[in-house]
Amino acid sequence: MAKLQVAIDLLTTEEALALAAKVAPYVDIIELGTPLIKNMGSTVITAMKAAHPDKLVFADLKTADAGELEADIAFKAGADLVTVMGAAGNATIIGAVKAAKAHGKGVVVDTIGYPDRVKRAQEVTALGVEFVELHAGLDEQWTPGYSIQVLIDEAARAGVPVSIAGGVNIDNVAAVIKAGAIVAVAGAAIYGAEDPAAAAKALREAIDAA
Numbered sequence: 001m002a003k004l005q006v007a008i009d010l011l012t013t014e015e016a017l018a019l020a021a022k023v024a025p026y027v028d029i030i031e032l033g034t035p036l037i038k039n040m041g042s043t044v045i046t047a048m049k050a051a052h053p054d055k056l057v058f059a060d061l062k063t064a065d066a067g068e069l070e071a072d073i074a075f076k077a078g079a080d081l082v083t084v085m086g087a088a089g090n091a092t093i094i095g096a097v098k099a100a101k102a103h104g105k106g107v108v109v110d111t112i113g114y115p116d117r118v119k120r121a122q123e124v125t126a127l128g129v130e131f132v133e134l135h136a137g138l139d140e141q142w143t144p145g146y147s148i149q150v151l152i153d154e155a156a157r158a159g160v161p162v163s164i165a166g167g168v169n170i171d172n173v174a175a176v177i178k179a180g181a182i183v184a185v186a187g188a189a190i191y192g193a194e195d196p197a198a199a200a201k202a203l204r205e206a207i208d209a210a
């Protein structure tokens with residue numbers, strides 16, 4: 001069954017915990033966004049895991065160097081999954097995977113900004129990562145002409161475990177899952193909704209029905 005990941009791109013631990021409490025019944029993975037971790041440090045990871053020990057806590061570190069060291073910090077704080085940039089060298093990804101193995105946790109590679117996301121997804125899967133995030137970041141989403149369809153098409157031909165992030169919402173989540181993504185990542189569609197719990201519930205139901 002495909003998973004739903006809520007991306008919490010809020011700025012304080014208090015706000016993040018409040019949102020997670022509302023949406024937890026409908027999500028499998030709770031992502032702590034990069035700005036949130038930069039603002040609050042690793043304490044937000046510890047607080048989220050303590051509040052939701054039954055969920056996978058995803059620390060969106062977007063590590064670009066010192067993979068083993070940065071991953072180790074997040075795993076020690078309570079993360080289950082951490083991100084490393086696909087644009088980072090293989091040595092950085094291998095280092096993070098080493099830390100993940102030591103903790104019994106996982107690494108996700110974020111392909112944001114990478115020219116050939118599918119090729120990189122295939123390469124890094126061979127390095128032992130959990131799955132690869134086919135991702136159009138917020139700046140790319142705000143570029144005129146952006147469509148999530150490009151990620152959906154990439155997922156369909158990736159041939160390795162992938163998630164999709166970059167504007168997932170109730171209108172496109174079924175296509176995301178039908179393309180083969182094992183995880184649908186939704187940020188603004190949940191935290192920006194008037195009723196985040198209802199938004200997460202609708203996404204959950206659409207994923208289960210896809």
Ligand SMILES: O=C(CO)[C@H](O)[C@H](O)COP(=O)(O)O
Pocket residue numbers: 007008009033034060136137138141165166167168185186187188189
């Ligand atoms: O990692 C991120 C930005 O770098 C976001 O969390 C990710 O893109 C999901 O958020 P949204 O659904 O709003 O695109």
